[in-house]
Amino acid sequence: FGKNIIKHGNLLDYVKRIKEANINLEAYQGELRGARYHPILPGVFSSRLYLKQENTLSQILLQYYAEPLATFAWILGYEYPYDLLLKAWKYLIQNHAHDSICGTCIDEVHRENFLKFSWVKQIVEYIIENSIKFIASKIKFENTKNNSAIFVYNPLNWERSEVVEVRISKPREKYFEIKDMNGKSIPYQIIKIEKNKINIIFIAENVPPCGYKIFLITPSEKPLVFQSILKYNMNEIENDFFKIKANPEKGGSLTIFDKRNNRIYDNMNILEDDGDNGDEYYFSYVSPTFSSNKLKASIKIIEKGPVRVTLRIKNDFILPKRINENGNRSYEKTICPIIMDISLYSKIPRIDIKGKINNKAKDHRLRVIFSTGFKNEDVKYSFAHDQFYVIKRSIKIQKGEKWIDKPPTTHPQRFFVCIDNGINGLMIANKGLPEYEIIERDQVYIALTLLRCIGWLSRNEKIGPIIRTPEAQCLGINKFEYSIIPYDNNWLENGTYKEAYNFNIPLIAYEVEVKNGKLPMEKSFIKIHPDKLILTAIKKTENEDAIIVRFYNISNEKILSDIKIFPELKRLYITNLNEESLIEVKSQNGFKIDTEPYKIVTIKGYKNF
Structure with missing residues (x-):
């Protein structure tokens, strides 16, 4: 080819060469989702929606349940299931090739996608159950003579009172109660009866952030009558x-x-x-x-x-x-x-x-x-949840004159979309309907x-x-x-986004054996305040005996973040997304850092036990 050289590079090489060329590049802001110069294929967000639903569920199970619970169990002495988690992530990412996740392949490819999602769920459900059993074995159960109790886990970083469903062994007694650790009787509702098992739902009140709360199953001498506002x-x-x-x-x-x-x-x-x-x-x-x-x-x-x-x-x-x-x-x-x-x-x-x-x-x-x-003149924007951000979009459709493709009228979202006028609004949350x-x-x-x-x-x-x-x-x-989530004020100040998170990432509960450990019957492993900081990851680091905690600021204002990790860790660092240490943080019963608008923060802490 003479003087022409073709080299297979990567993104870093490409950026480096562009910078070295000293080209005066224009700056573009915004979502970069216009179709002026190139088709953007907007219909892919609704092609084969069953794949999007499976992907959302698989990601949530891995990100908010399997990894955090395995991490907490590891802190307490359990072996971290690194190989299993890696296998689950690989199966999930194999489904993230753009044609696969977009649903734009031939049918045979998408049958394989669906199968891989099922493999992810099988792996994470095994990890979740075993991690919970191990954590529960370290709890000191009080005020109970029964052999089993209910372990309720909250994967989000705010305290919650939410509905939870649990499958328990059918009690020997004809009547039974669900009580919290203070002896308060909790109304419950039986929704499924099998030969030896029953499924019940109840409102688990004040479950601590990134933590658990124990509820006891106790016999009752007479049938229970619950007062209800429903x-x-x-x-x-x-x-x-x-x-x-x-x-x-x-x-x-x-x-x-x-x-x-x-x-x-x-x-x-x-x-x-x-x-x-x-x-x-x-x-x-x-x-x-x-x-x-x-x-x-x-x-x-x-x-x-x-x-x-x-x-x-x-x-x-x-x-x-x-x-x-x-x-x-x-x-x-x-x-x-x-x-x-x-x-x-x-x-x-x-x-x-x-x-x-x-x-x-x-x-x-x-x-x-x-x-x-x-009315049409009352509102100008919709707000759509996305990865690490909530996108503000004009509800007016662009004319798109001389565009390669028509401006899209449909748009992507993750957990919710909403409209408000600052006085009241309406949010629609979804599970895998983007x-x-x-x-x-x-x-x-x-x-x-x-x-x-x-x-x-x-x-x-x-x-x-x-x-x-x-x-x-x-x-x-x-x-x-x-x-459907109506609200007052606006979606951010009212905290309505938390309801969409609660809907997508529910409390989970398992029946566990009663043991004589040392942990309390209610515990938070990690606290991140205020609630405008959104937890996105708790995991063991890839190459060290350390813990990664990642969150982001969902607001457009700088926030003083207050973080507490239990038990106290030996050394703490702010890292980049590659888990490489940048700044050491001094901690004494927690620490505080300024978090810029929409900033992603990753913290690494080493075991001290």
């Missing part, structure tokens, strides 16, 4: 925060009355189904749109206990069977049964929804629509994509190969979970 009546359910009414003549659409501010949200939780003549990269709208508010729903109360009350809404959504060769939605119809379970809990300001559709239609997109109550749209009609609506069904990898060979992908039609049972 109410129900025909098509209505109510707790201390909300009163919800479902309208059977409009497909079960919800009217929500917020008792805290007397605000009414009408036309909530309406399903809309559009035709989609696109592919795994792009949604391509085909009319007409079908709405659930034209259906007659079946509604009944399916749970009415002291902890949770649930309203079940059933619809038979009659949809076009496919898109015809002429590009129109077919006259031939099929019935897609949809079930929505709307749940309220005692003392929790959320409306949690679990849905299930038996999808028998092809070439369509199913979304759920929420009325925010805001696509939303802000729609301006008679007022502003939030649309959350539940399902997008297409039969082609690509319809444009410039983007990808033109290959049929029948499994991307997502036929059969598809499930989804999301939560």
Whole structure:
């Protein structure tokens, strides 16, 4: 090639060469998600949503349960399962190749993705259970003669009072109580009975941050009667925060009355189904749109206990069977049964929804629509949660003149999207449903994509190969979970983001054996204050006998961070993301550091025991 040399470099080499060239480069700010110069393929956020759901669950199990619990167990003397965790992370990352996680491969690839997610979950569930058993074996149980108790773990860095589900051995006694360590009887609700096991739910109050709390299972001489603030009546359910009414003549659409501010949200939780003549990269709208508010729903109360009350809404959504060769939605119809379970809990300001559709239609997109109550001129921005940040996006659609691609109207999120005017607002949290749209009609609506069904990898060979992908039609049972969270003030100052985290990263509980250790029945291993600091990692370092704690500042203000780690560590350092020490930190019963807006902070501490 003469003087021309081709060298295989890396990103660091590339940046170094650019700097050495001393080129005057323009600076760009923002999300860099415009389609002015290059297609951005916005439809990938809703292709094969079952993969996004599996990925979200696998990541959360690894990041917030398996690694922290294994670390706490290691501190107490348990062998850290490094090889197992590494294997789980490798399986997960193998699914993160951009075509894999985007759902834009052939069907055979995505079958392997789904299998690898199942391997991740098998590994982490083993680690979680064994770590909890070991930690529990070190606890000194008091005021109990029973052989078992309930270990409740809080993976987040703020104290929580939340619903928790646990599977326990069926007590020998006919009646039993759940008590905290002070002897207070805790209302519970039996939700499943097997031969030797039962599943119960209860509100675990004041579970310490990054820590555990023990609840005791004790016999009772008589049946328990729990007082409850939960109410129900025909098509209505109510707790201390909300009163919800479902309208059977409009497909079960919800009217929500917020008792805290007397605000009414009408036309909530309406399903809309559009035709989609696109592919795994792009949604391509085909009319007409079908709405659930034209259906007659079946509604009944399916749970009415002291902890949770649930309203079940059933619809038979009659949809076009496919898109015809002429590009129109077919006259031939099929019935897609949809079930929505709307749940309220005692003392929790959320409306949690679990849905299930038996999808028998092809070439369509199913979304759920929420009325925010805001007029178009009242609000200008949406706020969408992402990795280490909450993105502020204009709700106005750009014109995109002379752009390579149309400006996207749908956008990505992680745990939540919300809109507020500084006085009140509406947040929609989700579990693995990353696509939303802000729609301006008679007022502003939030649309959350539940399902997008297409039969082609690509319809444009410039983007990808033109290959049929029948499994991307997502036929059969598809499930989804999301939560409606009205709030006052704004999402940051009100702390509403914590409810989205609570929804996505719940308390977990296991039945454990009663031992005679030394640890107290309630303990926090790590405390990080204030709550605008969001924990993202607790793990053992890769190459040393040290602990890594990572968090970030979710706000746009500098915060004085207060960190306490129990037991006290020998040496503490602030590190980079590679866990390389930068600054030593002096600690005496904790330490404080300034944390800049949106700053990611990593701390490394060495064992002192």
